Amino acid sequence: MIGGLLVITTLIVIRFSDTRPRLPDSITLPDGSRPEAFTQGRDWFGVVTDDNRILIFDRDGGRLRQTITVE
Numbered sequence: 001m002i003g004g005l006l007v008i009t010t011l012i013v014i015r016f017s018d019t020r021p022r023l024p025d026s027i028t029l030p031d032g033s034r035p036e037a038f039t040q041g042r043d044w045f046g047v048v049t050d051d052n053r054i055l056i057f058d059r060d061g062g063r064l065r066q067t068i069t070v071e
Contacts, residue, residue, distance in 0.1 A: 024062030
């Protein structure tokens, strides 16, 4: 029983180890925009704003790559 507990603990530690994606320390949104949702891809991340835009940023450096207006 102790061995099983050790295996479960080890699997939990491995599963929840720090493998989070790299993001910049801060993101500058256009004036008046507030974030509502966040999504990410392999080399980008996106922020959905309250003014019906999707802002696509580069994962490295956080440079604004594309703006999509949702109608």
